[in-house]
Amino acid sequence: MSSPAPLTSDARPLIETRKLSRLDLRSGAPLLQPVDFTLSGGERVAITGSSGSGKSVFLRTLALLDAPDAGEVLWRNEAVDHAQIPLYRSRVCYIAQRPALVDGSVEDNLRFPYGLNIFKQQTFDLEKVKGLLRQAGKPDSFLLKTAGDLSGGEAQVVSLIRAIQLDPQVILLDEPTAALDPQSSRDVETLVDTWFQGGTVPTRAYIWVSHDHDQARRMSNIRLEMHAGMLTAMGDA
């Protein structure tokens, strides 16, 4: 069913940053102070901090959606060159706070990634998707709903399942539940939890940016705090 997982865990970290920093384009003010950060398999990191502190900047830079001004991001000890970036992003998936869906049904949205070159070799697995939907308390008929008619919570569930079905190794969650009702938030948490447990050996990891301290405590084994672009440890939860 799932792709064969390696039997021994890989000692190399998944993601590592070296003196990674970002500046504001216009003012030149630092958005992200140089940070050395390591994410290894089995780690569930929560980052809290006030809005504008640079949490999102950090996550977007890790996803290579924005270019760092200095420093580098390594995948399994190796720099990611230009041509490898789509492959990197297929392993390290960034989930935005506001889910973006394409026109069409829920199923169209879930099939969407398989149209991308990087997933050409894989095929859409309807049963797997139905299983994921069930975890989020959605019936099979949910697949037929029109994307435009979904609530914010439902849309976020779709965007998460769209990513999870592809078995990424790392998920970067950028306040995925900030605008959601409690039930949808729990659905999102369940989906992430189940995906995380899915690897037979601890090969998966995620970073969850949240402004909700309870959620951060619940969903992490490592807690970090972002303050004015500076990432600091909060001690193990």
Add this chain to the structure above:
Amino acid sequence: MNYQNLSATDISIAACLILINGALSLGLKLGLERQLIWASIRTVVQLLAIGYILGWVFEFAYWYVVLPLMCLMTLIAGFSAAGRGKRTYAGRRLDSIVSVWGSSWLIAAIGLLLVIQIRPWYEPQYAIPILGMILGNTLTGVSLGIERMMQELSSGRSTVEMILSLGGSRWEAAQLAARQAVRAGMTPTLNQMSVVGIVSLPGMMTGQVLAGQSPADAVRYQIVIMFLIAASSALGTVCAVLLTYRRLFSADHRFMMHKLINRG
């Protein structure tokens, strides 16, 4: 049938028709009086000027007279295609000029050398009006294409980044926007082609008929021109949209939204 020359008096009578626009503007409080005056003056001055220039160029039909004029026309078309929209990006003017230049000259060359087969190639009586018609339509396509590309990308930013986040390449992320932009750029020409002869009698054809050509001959020219225009504006639009894409997406598959500048 004689060709009726127009005297200055005849033109003045026609020009007085602008008073209708003026009266409407005053009556309906449109506040367009100043613009009307300017537009009228520009129409008269620009056309008189080009009349003199063309008269002179036709008399001195040398390549070193015709070629610079063609270059100048192309540059002006490229500049106008860069437009005055509310958004822009650094390099837009260059992209417009390159797109307009490349497509219109290629198509004009095909039209002049292969279809109409004029000798020498710079025979101004053909080269200039035909290039001019191609330019006029190509610049609309280029301008609309770039405008629409910027609009689609900025309003669809979250979708673009969603595709990138899933592992899509920059081209996969830009595709939807690029298709919309090319479609937008090609629409005016397609509309024009489907109503030509029914709703509108194109200026060139009308001109030829007025000058005493048989309508059947004039129509042949018009058909050729329509296809030249269609080809050039399509080519120019695609080229412009691709250049815009290259400006706004980096080689490392990032969408550089910050390169879009809002104009005040």
